Amino acid sequence: MSEMEARGSGAAPVLRNVLIGLLVVIAVVLQLSVAPAFAIRGITPDLALLVVVAVALARGGQAGLVAGFAAGVLLDLAPPADHTAGRWALALLIVGYVAGRVRENSTAHNGPGGPNALTVMVTVAACSFIGVSIFAVSGLILGEAPTTLLPTVLISVGYDLLLAPLLIPMLLWLIGKGD
């Protein structure tokens, strides 16, 4: 036990955090460069949001919070972005928090073994809705109003749900591998 705990609090967390950081950066880069080629009516899949959800589901709300904030800040500052910084950071931070809460509740009720597939899908849908909505509504508050709010959010949620079965298991496996 003590050996395992030592490993858990020693060199391994650094590696794990580096892995998560790499995943976040890769997701942000792909979301900004490759995803637009697959855009539906200009709406691209939120890869960074899916990574944040996966991190929160695998590692809890704390990691989700930090990963969400980091990914959001990157999205806010990376080149094509021209909106007020902090909007994606806030959105993804809340996403990480919510996904972390889902994981806590599911582990508390169902015991260990991670949330089941249905929970994951519902979480992705909810988180995607929350994240995109927060981003859009914060834009509304800051006067950077999007033109069509609800259709954009719904298409975005649908796209994320479409990608979730492909990406989330892979991400969970990768993050689990890091453990």
Add this chain to the structure above:
Amino acid sequence: MSLLSPRPSERLRKGLEQRKGPKPMVRTPRERLNRRGSLETSAGGGGPKRSWLIVLVLCCATLATLDQTPVLEPARTAVGEVLSPLETGAAMVARPFTGVPEWFDTRDDLRDRLTKLEAENSTLRRQVEVNDYGRAKLAEYESITRAADDLGYALVPARVTAFGPAQTFNRTVTIDAGSAAGIRSDMSVVTGDGLVGRVLRVTKTSATVLLIVDAASVVGGRVGGADSAGKKSGQVGMVRGSGVVAGRSDAGLLTLDLVDQTAAPLKGETVITWGDGRAAPYVSGLPIGEVTDTFESVRDSSRTVRIKPYVDFGSLDVVGVVVPNDTVSDRAVVTPEGELR
């Protein structure tokens, strides 16, 4: 994770095991870690997490506030410097895959696009080809409008559709406006440059115009402007055509036989029509041409003035027919004010 203390989670795990019975899977380190994270939060009451949440939300607010000033520009630049090469690289690597959606275009889709592009292509090509012609036509129409303004007569615009053959020795053209456009015989036909001729006969949709260069054409002409104060101004005569549409320097296309045989108009003076404003065949004040030279015939003691017409009869296209102001026409009438009615 490193913040967590293992003790309470260890205790709770044991408690859970007691409640739910032993599970062999729990022994794997991954399960244990997963579970420990969850148990820690319930045991810790979300203490550190809530503070983290608040701190990070405040960070977001700070960022948003800072972004109202240029403070964040260096950060944006720095992130851009690092991420831009990565984005470029990723886009380059992913180029074979970003074309994937196009693979699902069906044959019919592609054929539709091909048809549409071909149609667009031919339309554009035709536009390019007729561009110069269209521009010239527009200039002609503008000159007709200007002529109506200058002359003070209402004009019906028309296009020349046919030239009479030279072997008939009649210099006539057909225009595409007829009685339906309000045109009657003996009306004057002009361009922006000057007098063209008069209408001989009309059908419903066309009219035949006798050019003033026709050998049988006679137009009353007056040398000099009607309001010119010079001594030799206002000489009246008859302008006759030579029967030649275009010649070298166009000098001899028209001749003017003056009533006063002693008058000798100066070179370059303008010859305009005379008559009364409403009378057919020629309304007054239309420019015909300018005097090029004068010669006398001793034998019949007459003086002939040669006139170069203003109108180029070899390239007639858009002409205007002088009509009364209240003409009812099936096409737009250019009013004396230069407007379309």
